[in-house]
Amino acid sequence: MSQSKKERGILRYGWFSRLNHWTIAISFVLLVLSGLALFHPFFWGFTALFGGPIMTRILHPFIGVFMSVFFAIMAVRFFKDSLIKRHDIQWLKQIKDVLSNRDEKLPPVGKSNAGQKLVYWIMVFSVPVLLVTGVIIWQPYFADAMPITLLRLGALLHAFVAFLAIITLIIHIYSGIWVKGSFQAMVRGRVSKAWAKHHHDLWYQEKMDEERRRKESLDRIAGQ
């Protein structure tokens, strides 16, 4: 089997998932930088990254709409893997073990762990809210048509939900740095079997079953 030697490990994220993820990631970071610039004067310097304050104001909403489209695609594709299961609750209860790297005590989990699933659900909540409130306060296209209370509510919610999304993003990025191999998984797509077994045992077993079944059917065909 020379094929398996060329591509060692298990495919975790296909090329489209990776492209999709990084398109959202880059847009999201740009949104955070431009959004923070308009949130607190401390971050006003970020406007220099976007060609000045007015360009920052113009670009931010367009990047937002662009990201929302790609996020919608990813939200649909990742939906099944992000449903919260019983073992996820147990995993969350043992968050102290997770944070202290006592991985041997943790229950086996599926393709995504509860942390990743929470990121998914927080973003599934945040992105639509940010999109709708963003459209409400979007100058010069929509904001003028909005009643004043809706305008104020839109601005307030946009800031609060953006804060939630930014904190989630920071945790998400840090997890990628902290859990060795996860960043590579999203860049290269593949993970080693040991990595899969250690971090996502249920998913690993699933993959192994699949492989065994495939091999068996191949053997059957060869035997005939």
Place this chain on the structure above:
Amino acid sequence: MRGDQINLQNITARSATSPPSPQVRDGGVERVTKLIDVSRCIGCKACQVACSEWNDLRDDVGECVGVYDNPVDLSPNSWEVMRFNEYEDEQGNLEWLIRKDNCMHCAEPGCLEACPAPGAIVQYANGIVDFNSEHCIGCGYCVAGCPFDIPRISKKDSKAYKCTLCSDRVFHGLEPACVKSCPTGSIMFGTREDMHELAQSRTEYLHGRGFENAGIYDPEGVGGTHVIYVLQHADKPEIYNGLPNDPRISPLVDAWKGVTKPLASVAIGLAALTGFFHYATQGPKEVPKEEYDEVEDAETHEEDRT
């Protein structure tokens, strides 16, 4: 005022700026106030014309919609509008209440609190609140912040505009253009103290004429305004085309802008720092080497078998 401010040392408050302004050193400048005596207004609109004239504003010619209000609303090129209201009083008499609507120049301006662009909105020591178009980015936050629905965003240059109280004229010792043009003395201008005195005497006069509820409109909720009204019915400011009874910066705007801004910013910084310290104390999450070898061995074993 367009372009940069005439006197930068006269600024007391500046949007999206926390360090104190030069003015905190002395603050010897007297505050000014424009007094609009609604009871004396005849609705001639000379002030509207004078405003356009002095500020080089030429609004598009609109259409008659069947009321005297013309233009119908404020716009980036109409910084003041006379609002005409037909009011039937308790005795069944018709009263024509004409209110000159323009920026109130709040002591605590909601627009300035909401503005994210440093220096796009300033407040001078004399109390005038001014938009500096040079720094305006056209986000429209001032519209959300204003309790009086005053700022308008231009469709042409996407910047916010409103009455400047003729800050350029005032700096040179002149009264605003509307005041200069008023033929009945309905619009007066002077120090805050003088205007309050004048407003008081007018109110007393109106009391004597049977307007029991005549009074001064200088709402406290926004720290007082540098444009004040004498109203025949000060108990019901709403009848003057929806003049708010107790205007204040909306709690929604306060929740968005007040302590939220610094607290959320600090929290974001701390979140990133927490990550770093977690890494420094707990170390990376890695697959132990034995587990690697175990899986690798099983793998090679299987490959040998096949």
